[in-house]
Amino acid sequence: MSETTPIVEFREVSKSFHVGGGELEVIRQFDLSIERGEFVAILGESGCGKSTLLRLLMGLDTDYRGEILIDGQPALGIGADRGIVFQEPRLFPWLTVEHNVALGLVNEALTKDQRAQRVADYIRLVRLEGFQKALPHQLSGGMAQRVAIARGLVASPRILMLDEPFGALDAQTRQQMQNELLTIRERERITTLLVTHDVEEAVFLADRVIVMAARPGRVKNIVSIQLPRVRDRSSFEFHRLRQQLIVELGAA
Amino acid sequence: MSVRAIAGWIVPAAMFVLWWLASHYEWMPAQILPTPALVWQAAVDLATQDLFINLWISVRRLLLGLAGGIAAGLVLGVLMGTSRSARQIVYPTFFALIQIPTLAWLPMFMILFGIGEALKLAVIVKAVIVPVAMHTLAGIDDAQPKLREVAAALRLPWLVRLRTLIIPGSLPAFSAGLRLALAQAWVSLLAVELLASSEGIGYLMVWGRQLFMLDIVFVCIVIIGLAGLIMDRGIQTLDSALIRWPRAATAEVTTKHPKDHVRLLPWLLPAILLCVWQWASASGVADPNLLPSPSAVIAQLRAGFLDGTLLNALGNSFARALAGLLLGGLVGVVMGLLLGMSRTMDRLLGPSLATLRQVAVFAWVPLITAWVGIGEPAKVTFVAIAAFFPMFVAAHHGVVNRSSQLDEAARALRLDAGMRLRVLILPGAAAAIFAGLQLGLTYAWLGAIGSEYFMRSGAGIGGLMINAQQLARMDIVIGAMVVIGLSGALLRKLGEVIETRSTRWRTAGLST
Numbered sequence: 001m002s003e004t005t006p007i008v009e010f011r012e013v014s015k016s017f018h019v020g021g022g023e024l025e026v027i028r029q030f031d032l033s034i035e036r037g038e039f040v041a042i043l044g045e046s047g048c049g050k051s052t053l054l055r056l057l058m059g060l061d062t063d064y065r066g067e068i069l070i071d072g073q074p075a076l077g078i079g080a081d082r083g084i085v086f087q088e089p090r091l092f093p094w095l096t097v098e099h100n101v102a103l104g105l106v107n108e109a110l111t112k113d114q115r116a117q118r119v120a121d122y123i124r125l126v127r128l129e130g131f132q133k134a135l136p137h138q139l140s141g142g143m144a145q146r147v148a149i150a151r152g153l154v155a156s157p158r159i160l161m162l163d164e165p166f167g168a169l170d171a172q173t174r175q176q177m178q179n180e181l182l183t184i185r186e187r188e189r190i191t192t193l194l195v196t197h198d199v200e201e202a203v204f205l206a207d208r209v210i211v212m213a214a215r216p217g218r219v220k221n222i223v224s225i226q227l228p229r230v231r232d233r234s235s236f237e238f239h240r241l242r243q244q245l246i247v248e249l250g251a252a
Numbered sequence: 253m254s255v256r257a258i259a260g261w262i263v264p265a266a267m268f269v270l271w272w273l274a275s276h277y278e279w280m281p282a283q284i285l286p287t288p289a290l291v292w293q294a295a296v297d298l299a300t301q302d303l304f305i306n307l308w309i310s311v312r313r314l315l316l317g318l319a320g321g322i323a324a325g326l327v328l329g330v331l332m333g334t335s336r337s338a339r340q341i342v343y344p345t346f347f348a349l350i351q352i353p354t355l356a357w358l359p360m361f362m363i364l365f366g367i368g369e370a371l372k373l374a375v376i377v378k379a380v381i382v383p384v385a386m387h388t389l390a391g392i393d394d395a396q397p398k399l400r401e402v403a404a405a406l407r408l409p410w411l412v413r414l415r416t417l418i419i420p421g422s423l424p425a426f427s428a429g430l431r432l433a434l435a436q437a438w439v440s441l442l443a444v445e446l447l448a449s450s451e452g453i454g455y456l457m458v459w460g461r462q463l464f465m466l467d468i469v470f471v472c473i474v475i476i477g478l479a480g481l482i483m484d485r486g487i488q489t490l491d492s493a494l495i496r497w498p499r500a501a502t503a504e505v506t507t508k509h510p511k512d513h514v515r516l517l518p519w520l521l522p523a524i525l526l527c528v529w530q531w532a533s534a535s536g537v538a539d540p541n542l543l544p545s546p547s548a549v550i551a552q553l554r555a556g557f558l559d560g561t562l563l564n565a566l567g568n569s570f571a572r573a574l575a576g577l578l579l580g581g582l583v584g585v586v587m588g589l590l591l592g593m594s595r596t597m598d599r600l601l602g603p604s605l606a607t608l609r610q611v612a613v614f615a616w617v618p619l620i621t622a623w624v625g626i627g628e629p630a631k632v633t634f635v636a637i638a639a640f641f642p643m644f645v646a647a648h649h650g651v652v653n654r655s656s657q658l659d660e661a662a663r664a665l666r667l668d669a670g671m672r673l674r675v676l677i678l679p680g681a682a683a684a685i686f687a688g689l690q691l692g693l694t695y696a697w698l699g700a701i702g703s704e705y706f707m708r709s710g711a712g713i714g715g716l717m718i719n720a721q722q723l724a725r726m727d728i729v730i731g732a733m734v735v736i737g738l739s740g741a742l743l744r745k746l747g748e749v750i751e752t753r754s755t756r757w758r759t760a761g762l763s764t
Contacts, residue, residue, distance in 0.1 A: 060401060060405060078404060078405060080407070084405050086398070086401075088398065090398050090402045092399060092402075092416055093497035093498065094420040094423075094495075094496075094497045095420075099416075103412075104406060106406065106407075106408055106409065106412050107406075107407050107409075135497055137497055151406075
């Protein structure tokens with residue numbers, strides 16, 4: 001595996017669902033290579049199959065045509081190299097914050113102490129010290145999503161997948177979480193694939209934005225965001241890119 | 253003591269004074285209405301003699317049956333919940349069998365097991381298996397698909413998955429099933445002890461009733477109510493100690509068929525059972541008196557339909573169920589509305605009714621036979637009591653749980669009381685009442701069958717069964733069970749249709 005092999009590669013990936021008697025094509029001929037350490041956002045309106053792409057890469061769904069490669073090798077099943085954060089936190093309501101995060105480590109060969117240390121580290125990383133023993137219903141939406149992020153990261157995956165992770169949060173919390181995500185990434189240097197319908201979120205976070213067209217889902221355009229981080233949401237360039245992407249999205 | 257608590261004692265106190273006056277001035281003969289002093293004396297006497305021995309016998313039966321029923325129900329529920337093919341094979345047969353209520357199994361069990369301990373055990377196990385299995389199945393089915401996906405993404409090993417997802421996820425449903433099972437087991441046990449027993453708290457009542465010592469009957473009713481209350485509270489405490497997370501709006505435990513049946517598989521088990529049954533009775537392996545062949549049962553059913561006895565019995569029982577439902581349901585709905593709308597009435601009557609509700613319905617049988625006799629009025633009274641509580645609870649619930657948003661809107665619009673009743677309270681309650689009607693129908697139907705077991709006069713499907721049981725005519729008993737199962741399923745279907753029709757506006761998006 002050479003340094004130039006992309007970490008993730010989608011090759012002509014197509015996906016259909018069986019609906020009633022017929023077939024519904026949700027993704028057509030999707031191609032994408034992601035470099036090591038890159039932050040890619042897939043941007044599209046609802047129903048363009050963007051979440052389905054994540055589920056395919058995660059290995060939650062294996063019924064598709066085409067190829068998905070990780071380090072040049074076919075992605076087989078659900079692997080430790082990938083972590084995922086869903087739109088809803090999906091925490092186990094009967095487990096404490098600590099236990100929920102620790103679930104991310106059940107497949108790692110660690111001693112009890114190492115395990116506890118890792119869990120504590122990641123709870124600190126998402127700034128939830130003091131809430132280790134809390135149950136999910138005692139947390140705010142933003143805090144719950146942070147637990148989900150800690151759970152997705154705790155096993156140190158090389159690829160982090162985010163499925164509209166901040167979609168359910170209020171505007172202010174969302175911005176704050178976006179900043180925190182960048183800080184965490186700064187430390188982890190992890191390849192990130194974000195699915196979102198929020199144009200501003202894509203421009204603020206990603207190195208590259210893949211704009212999808214819907215029905216069936218396919219790549220419409222790819223836009224590189226060259227702005228230095230942390231990006232100024234009120235800058236002229238930021239606005240220009242945002243405007244460009246809104247136009248791209250709208251002109252179906 | 254708070255105002256609320258004091259208010260709850262007013263009605264019982266008034267009833268007590270009335271009782272004391274009535275017996276003191278002998279408005280009714282002392283034999284029909286024993287004096288409070290006599291009842292107290294009976295309570296003291298019984299407490300030192302038979303009461304606790306008999307109560308312990310009943311409780312022991314209950315515990316044994318519960319243990320067996322829970323174990324079997326869990327196995328069935330887990331089997332159907334985890335294995336697709338097991339569900340396809342077992343569920344349809346299970347579903348068909350549970351259409352026949354525990355009460356209707358009684359005569360058959362009495363022929364098969366005699367009237368000893370085995371009978372009590374069989375009845376309780378039957379009463380417990382169904383809710384435990386159905387709720388366990390629902391709990392496993394319900395274990396959040398989204399969390400299942402997380403478990404897959406985290407590659408949780410199956411043991412961890414079981415511990416962190418399946419068990420806690422199905423715990424709330426299981427607990428709900430357990431509560432139902434306990435209540436049904438207690439009611440069923442009482443029924444069987446009243447009908448066929450020589451010890452136990454139910455027998456004590458029968459004994460008191462036969463000697464026309466109603467003081468003993470009174471004491472037993474109180475004890476049965478208390479036991480019911482303690483069990484219900486106990487299981488609720490256990491539930492809230494175990495489940496400390498907010499439970500998702502639990503998926504309804506549906507008794508509908510899953511849609512994904514393979515055509516042939518569901519018929520496999522019934523076909524095998526039928527073949528074994530026919531073979532066993534034809535070859536003489538089974539005593540044809542104990543287990544008549546399917547063809548004999550069908551012949552008996554045919555004969556019963558042709559000579560009209562079956563339809564006549566069925567019609568009589570239906571008429572009783574309907575009359576009782578009308579009476580009890582009407583009173584229940586009016587009381588429910590009243591208590592729901594008036595806080596004063598709720599405080600006055602709420603606690604008394606909640607307490608009375610804990611008395612297993614069959615405990616009223618000896619009192620009814622003593623006061624009203626064993627004729628038609630007595631049966632209808634019993635059915636009315638059985639149908640009263642579900643209708644009362646439904647109506648009360650419907651009023652109390654009205655949309656607080658609409659309530660606020662109504663207040664903002666300054667609607668007067670009459671208007672609020674018309675546009676807000678009644679429509680909301682109507683939906684709940686019709687939903688309750690489904691349960692009310694079932695209870696009334698069960699009540700009608702039960703009343704015929706205990707008050708043997710006039711024709712009826714329950715009476716038919718209990719008479720057949722005494723003649724050990726298993727073919728008639730099984731035939732009647734089939735008829736009861738079918739008519740019960742039909743009634744439930746009817747209730748469903750009424751409910752969806754009457755609440756059609758719900759889908760029109762009034763709230764949101």
